[in-house]
Amino acid sequence: MGVTLNRFNRIYHQFVHCVILALALTAGGLAYGQQTPDDNLTPLFASLSQARLSKVAAILEEIERVGGDTVLPLFETMLNGDLYYYEDQPQRLVKAVRNADRDYDIYDIFSGEALGTESRQSIDKIKVNNRLRRQLRQAISRINLNSSDATVRLKAVNNMFGGVDEDTVSLLEDRQKIENDKAVLNALFQTLALFRLQHSDDDQERIAAIEILSGHLDPMVRNELTSLLEKEDGQYIEQNPELIAAAEKSLREIKSRLSIFRGIEQLFFGLSMGSVFLLAAIGLAITFGVMGVINMAHGEMMMLGAYTAYVVQQVLPNYIEYSILIAIPASFLVAGLVGVAIERGIIQFLKGRPLETLLATFGVSLILQQAVRSIFSPLNRQVVTPEWLSGSLEINSALSITYNRLYILLFALLVFAAVQLVMKYTSLGLNVRAVSQNRSMAKAMGIKTEWVDAMTFGLGSGIAGVAGVALSQLTNVGPNLGQAYIIDSFMVVVFGGVGNLLGTVVGGFTLGIANKFLEPATGAVMAKILILIFIILFIQRRPKGLFPQKGRAAND
Amino acid sequence: MTNFAETLGKFRLSANDKTSFVAVLFCFTLLAAMGNLLIPEGSALHVSTYTITLLGKYLCFALLALSVDVIWGYCGILSLGQGAFFALGGYGMGMYLMRQIGDRGVYGNPILPDFMVFLNWSELPWFWLGFDQFWFAMLMAVFVPGLLAFVFGWLAFRSRVTGVYLSIMTQALTYALLLAFFRNEMGFGGNNGLTDFKDILGFDLQSDTTRVVLFMITAAILAAAYVLSRMIMDSRFGRVLLTIRDAESRARFIGFKTERYQVALFVYSAILAAMAGIMYVPQVGIINPGEFAPLNSIEIVVWVAVGGRGTLYGAVIGALLVNYAKTRFTAVLPDGWLFALGALFVYVTIFLPQGLVGWVNKRFKSQEAAA
Numbered sequence: 001m002g003v004t005l006n007r008f009n010r011i012y013h014q015f016v017h018c019v020i021l022a023l024a025l026t027a028g029g030l031a032y033g034q035q036t037p038d039d040n041l042t043p044l045f046a047s048l049s050q051a052r053l054s055k056v057a058a059i060l061e062e063i064e065r066v067g068g069d070t071v072l073p074l075f076e077t078m079l080n081g082d083l084y085y086y087e088d089q090p091q092r093l094v095k096a097v098r099n100a101d102r103d104y105d106i107y108d109i110f111s112g113e114a115l116g117t118e119s120r121q122s123i124d125k126i127k128v129n130n131r132l133r134r135q136l137r138q139a140i141s142r143i144n145l146n147s148s149d150a151t152v153r154l155k156a157v158n159n160m161f162g163g164v165d166e167d168t169v170s171l172l173e174d175r176q177k178i179e180n181d182k183a184v185l186n187a188l189f190q191t192l193a194l195f196r197l198q199h200s201d202d203d204q205e206r207i208a209a210i211e212i213l214s215g216h217l218d219p220m221v222r223n224e225l226t227s228l229l230e231k232e233d234g235q236y237i238e239q240n241p242e243l244i245a246a247a248e249k250s251l252r253e254i255k256s257r258l259s260i261f262r263g264i265e266q267l268f269f270g271l272s273m274g275s276v277f278l279l280a281a282i283g284l285a286i287t288f289g290v291m292g293v294i295n296m297a298h299g300e301m302m303m304l305g306a307y308t309a310y311v312v313q314q315v316l317p318n319y320i321e322y323s324i325l326i327a328i329p330a331s332f333l334v335a336g337l338v339g340v341a342i343e344r345g346i347i348q349f350l351k352g353r354p355l356e357t358l359l360a361t362f363g364v365s366l367i368l369q370q371a372v373r374s375i376f377s378p379l380n381r382q383v384v385t386p387e388w389l390s391g392s393l394e395i396n397s398a399l400s401i402t403y404n405r406l407y408i409l410l411f412a413l414l415v416f417a418a419v420q421l422v423m424k425y426t427s428l429g430l431n432v433r434a435v436s437q438n439r440s441m442a443k444a445m446g447i448k449t450e451w452v453d454a455m456t457f458g459l460g461s462g463i464a465g466v467a468g469v470a471l472s473q474l475t476n477v478g479p480n481l482g483q484a485y486i487i488d489s490f491m492v493v494v495f496g497g498v499g500n501l502l503g504t505v506v507g508g509f510t511l512g513i514a515n516k517f518l519e520p521a522t523g524a525v526m527a528k529i530l531i532l533i534f535i536i537l538f539i540q541r542r543p544k545g546l547f548p549q550k551g552r553a554a555n556d
Numbered sequence: 557m558t559n560f561a562e563t564l565g566k567f568r569l570s571a572n573d574k575t576s577f578v579a580v581l582f583c584f585t586l587l588a589a590m591g592n593l594l595i596p597e598g599s600a601l602h603v604s605t606y607t608i609t610l611l612g613k614y615l616c617f618a619l620l621a622l623s624v625d626v627i628w629g630y631c632g633i634l635s636l637g638q639g640a641f642f643a644l645g646g647y648g649m650g651m652y653l654m655r656q657i658g659d660r661g662v663y664g665n666p667i668l669p670d671f672m673v674f675l676n677w678s679e680l681p682w683f684w685l686g687f688d689q690f691w692f693a694m695l696m697a698v699f700v701p702g703l704l705a706f707v708f709g710w711l712a713f714r715s716r717v718t719g720v721y722l723s724i725m726t727q728a729l730t731y732a733l734l735l736a737f738f739r740n741e742m743g744f745g746g747n748n749g750l751t752d753f754k755d756i757l758g759f760d761l762q763s764d765t766t767r768v769v770l771f772m773i774t775a776a777i778l779a780a781a782y783v784l785s786r787m788i789m790d791s792r793f794g795r796v797l798l799t800i801r802d803a804e805s806r807a808r809f810i811g812f813k814t815e816r817y818q819v820a821l822f823v824y825s826a827i828l829a830a831m832a833g834i835m836y837v838p839q840v841g842i843i844n845p846g847e848f849a850p851l852n853s854i855e856i857v858v859w860v861a862v863g864g865r866g867t868l869y870g871a872v873i874g875a876l877l878v879n880y881a882k883t884r885f886t887a888v889l890p891d892g893w894l895f896a897l898g899a900l901f902v903y904v905t906i907f908l909p910q911g912l913v914g915w916v917n918k919r920f921k922s923q924e925a926a927a
Binding site: 294346349350353354355356357358359360362363364365366367369370371373374483487490491494525526528529532533535536537539540541543 | 634708711712714715716717719720721723724725727728729731732735736738739850851854857858861891894895897898899900901902904905906909
């Protein structure tokens with residue numbers, strides 16, 4: 001026993017040493033990567049801070065020649081006007097940013113390390129004018145364009161797209177000759193093509209440029225081509241018919257590509273809306289579809305979930321990033337327990353009287369709404385979106401997808417899969433299905449139907465609570481949160497077919513996508529109205545929904 | 557408690573026939589009206605115009621509750637969209653009253669209501685034409701909800717959409733209308749609705765006499781609706797309805813075309829609701845899309861549930877009691893009203909499945925048995 005422990009101890013120590021060593025190496029590597037500048041630069045820095053404005057240009061050239069691409073942060077800082085020097089040490093250049101106390105926060109230019117604060121008196125700014133700014137911009141582009149990293153080059157070229165002038169064009173042309181990375185080369189071609197389209201006098205060159213730019217999605221290209229095709233008195237201002245034909249063809253190409261991306265975007269919005277519908281409806285599909293209980297307080301379960309997310313963030317203000325992960329199980333528990341309480345306290349006394357259940361649970365929803373209003377005030381509460389959920393995934397200039405919608409879509413599918421697993425592969429699921437198919441037979445087989453009812457209702461409510469957490473990332477959290485979704489959720493369940501979880505998924509996504517594709521033509525509200533009317537008519541045609549439950553259990 | 561039950565029990569006996577319901581309503585209306593018009597202000601017996609308007613509103617709600625009881629109590633159709641028919645009727649009346657404003661609006665346009673001038677509309681939309689004629693407006697205010705009920709009911713009952721499904725669908729219907737009427741483009745005043753009414757058939761809406769007359773007309777309509785509903789329920793038609801309520805499939809197997817009965821009743825109920833809306837708007841002075849809110853429709857159902865469904869007078873009593881409670885409650889404890897209403901929903905459904913009337917009846921019967 002003692003020996004093993006010792007060995008373990010030794011291994012443990014070795015492990016710790018390894019980790020420390022690795023960390024040290026990484027840190028060293030990072031420091032190395034930051035490219036601290038050459039000592040040869042120090043006198044140049046001193047002259048930069050002392051020189052007259054007219055001499056600065058030459059000094060900058062010298063700095064670039066000596067320092068190479070290590071001076072990039074210096075140039076960027078100077079371009080932003082944040083470059084300062086210490087009055088008593090003119091060779092010491094720093095980045096200084098004015099803070100709330102009207103002092104300056106000092107940072108090392110190259111490492112970005114904070115160096116404390118200084119008062120206005122001890123540092124002085126290195127002045128820049130427009131001419132120098134242009135020179136700096138060029139130098140920065142030159143450094144980036146000649147960077148050894150292809151992604152840096154690509155970014156540099158893309159940043160210059162549409163902003164090329166006479167000075168930078170030669171830089172690009174030089175680079176084009178030696179560039180070997182395909183993506184960068186392509187970007188170079190396009191950037192130069194736009195420049196030629198804008199400035200060249202040679203029509204052949206412009207036609208070639210148009211061909212290169214064909215299908216490019218940047219709005220600048222579209223504007224340029226549209227202005228080329230401008231008409232006056234029904235006649236093209238542009239004289240060359242070849243040029244007009246090329247521009248028209250290119251513009252058509254761009255428009256068709258744009259409409260494809262717009263379609264994809266709409267599809268995504270539709271899926272996103274569908275995922276919200278799905279999340280809201282899964283719980284209902286369990287309580288209504290499987291148990292046959294109309295729970296009008298379902299929306300309020302979502303509201304409780306959303307408020308749980310809010311409370312979790314209030315309790316743990318320092319862990320906003322992880323609060324959602326805590327809020328999901330917490331809201332499941334809160335809403336689930338309230339659900340069990342409702343089932344035990346009210347619904348079990350109303351077995352077989354669905355209309356009365358509807359009324360009683362509606363009463364519960366009123367009480368819950370008012371309770372939340374009394375506790376948290378009737379105003380909306382803000383649930384902070386963690387960093388990793390905000391922002392968007394830019395696919396190209398015509399299509400970007402926000403992360404929160406993407407995650408909610410994935411989350412909805414995940415929740416659905418989890419519910420399916422519970423229903424198919426756990427004893428609870430087996431019992432639930434048995435009770436929903438034939439209550440008295442299930443009871444005769446020894447299933448505690450009362451317990452199963454409570455658990456099922458708790459599960460459905462808990463999932464509604466989890467849906468509330470997801471909603472808190474999309475909309476305002478207020479006492480009326482649930483009401484806004486209750487009718488939609490019922491529509492989804494009824495449309496998909498009661499008692500069929502897969503039908504709920506199909507129903508949710510169909511309605512979401514249909515809604516989003518109608519919206520551009522009719523407006524958001526009208527789209528919703530049309531969908532409602534459609535469902536009302538659809539139910540008249542197929543009263544059991546898209547996927548009716550088959551078998552004797554479905555007949556009353 | 558026993559005394560209370562006894563008194564109510566007597567009322568139950570007398571209210572079972574039409575004449576006593578009408579008599580009670582008539583006396584009540586007459587007393588209130590005389591209290592307002594004949595007894596001078598300052599007297600302890602004077603009934604203020606505010607109270608008259610409030611009572612008129614209650615009577616509209618009673619009529620609305622009656623319309624729900626007709627379908628829910630007698631045919632088992634729980635409509636959660638009754639407010640839609642009420643609001644449509646109200647909008648019909650509102651449109652007439654809007655046109656009566658004439659050039660007295662803020663913008664002084666003789667044809668266009670203020671909100672249309674505000675939206676820069678140049679002419680009256682086609683569906684507003686004719687609403688300056690009282691008879692036409694009233695006809696439309698009843699016809700449109702009736703038609704909607706007919707189309708919806710015909711589609712639904714023919715496909716045998718009943719029970720909970722029908723409830724949810726009616727709720728979706730009123731929700732869709734709520735969204736639609738909130739839109740400015742619809743031409744019904746958007747979320748502000750229709751308001752600022754001046755007069756009706758040349759009578760000033762603000763005057764005491766007009767108020768009292770409106771109140772009395774409401775009472776008369778309620779009485780007529782009650783008598784008519786009672787006659788329908790006592791007829792062969794009504795007995796078929798009860799059969800459908802209790803055993804729809806059997807009724808169908810015997811050979812009744814159940815959907816025809818259901819549609820006819822649904823339309824009748826919608827028309828009653830529309831009439832309630834028609835009388836509601838001139839007394840309250842505004843109609844806006846909020847009346848379409850699903851919550852309102854569900855509240856009506858609770859009035860009926862509290863009073864006791866399937867009795868007609870139970871619905872009237874329920875509507876009066878709950879609304880009186882609401883008026884008192886919201887004045888004293890505004891935050892508490894939703895708690896009380898919610899608790900009422902739960903309490904009534906669990907402990908008073910037959911409502912107050914059913915509870916009283918049971919007490920009375922057990923007393924009879926004991927005596």
